Amino acid sequence: MEVKVIAGHKLTPGKTLKDHIHVEGTELHVPHVLLCGQHRGPTVLISAGIHNAEYVGIQAAIELSNELDVGDLHGNVIILPLANRSGFENRTMSMVYEDGKNLNRVFPGNWEGSEADRLAAMLFEVFIQNVDAYIDLHSGDGYETLIPYAYYLGDTPAEEQARKMIDCINTKYYVRSRCRTGGAYNLASVHGIPSVLIERGQLSLFSRDEIEADKADVKNILRCLGVLPGKPISYSKTQLFEYSDDAPCTGCWYPEKQPGDYFIQGEKLGEIRDYFGNVLYTEYAPQNGILLHQCASLNIIEKGPMVTYGVPTDDNI
Ligand SMILES: [Zn+2]
Known part of the structure; x- marks a missing residue:
């Protein structure tokens, strides 16, 4: 062998x-x-x-x-x-x-x-x-x-x-x-x-x-995979397609949702403000989804991660 x-x-x-x-x-x-x-x-x-x-x-x-x-x-x-x-x-x-x-x-x-x-x-x-x-x-x-x-x-x-x-x-x-x-x-x-x-x-x-x-x-x-003995446990779960929106500008980030939250199209997901508190950008949900992960620091960076969400593949939420 x-x-x-x-x-x-x-x-x-x-x-x-x-x-x-x-x-x-x-x-x-x-x-x-x-x-x-x-x-x-x-x-x-x-x-x-x-x-x-x-x-x-x-x-x-x-x-x-x-x-x-x-x-x-x-x-x-x-x-x-x-x-x-x-x-x-x-x-x-x-x-x-x-x-x-x-x-x-x-x-x-x-x-x-x-x-x-x-x-x-x-x-x-x-x-x-x-x-x-x-x-x-x-x-x-x-x-x-x-x-x-x-x-x-x-x-x-x-x-x-x-x-x-x-x-x-x-x-x-x-x-x-x-x-x-x-x-x-x-x-x-x-x-x-x-x-x-x-x-x-x-x-x-x-x-x-x-x-x-x-x-x-x-x-x-x-x-x-048969590498360890025993029968595996099977967990049922929901299949998602993933979408990400990167930050359009640098500034202070104020998220409105938490990972695991469901949202509907048009709902506010957060906003970016400048260092005087003026709103630079508001993120609205482009479609219905589930928030998977997001930027949680006050600072957010242009073209860096902002929100990543999932949409059930059967669109049934
Ligand atoms: Zn990683």
Whole structure:
């Protein structure tokens, strides 16, 4: 049997390996844990910290890397607990510290580019393209509030398997995404790797309940993939299409709704004022929807995130 090699390490049954991988042409090093199951089975990648200020997933991944027992695993679990380590150590709001780029907008990356481009290229070539399934853990950014939900990419070869993974996630909503570029799970999906992204947590906070919920979702998906023993639990939820409105100008932001709130077309979602209190812009709901996440800081930045909402695909709210 051919031995699988990931990041230069042979996957030896029953062994756990913890290491950093250097990103060529940069000073970046990415921590990774290879959990090589005692029994044969698929190889699953779990990443967190692609956005480094999204702490729930990072802590869940660290805990999973210590809790999953290779003796129980049918297959391999590869964990990247902190993909954007330099952003974390310099406390950026989820940008790569060296070049200010959003790592989850530059996949598949570029070996001729700057740090984020090279990091994305390494993550894809070394990890993502060598696995059979992928789970990416995110939260609202340090300035964002959010309700938990999940994504998968529609119209891909692995859509059916990704849908089964989505069923294992304990959230009320999921988004059938149409975005095929830029993101890690999007790229993996286009390459036929069933992939999901879980959003849970907000404002750079992390609670025990949220961490446990992330871990429970990952373990439930691992059951569904046959990597962990036991029958997965299926959670029914509402499918949404996602829409985002970015801020048209910089200023002070005053949201009117909370994530999870329903709204109807034409309802006021918030306004941007200048530093004298004059209204610069009012955001009205372009259609009926459910607020998924939004900017929650007083400052808002032109062309930066403002509101992201979902619309049920059957338009029945
Ligand atoms: Zn994120």
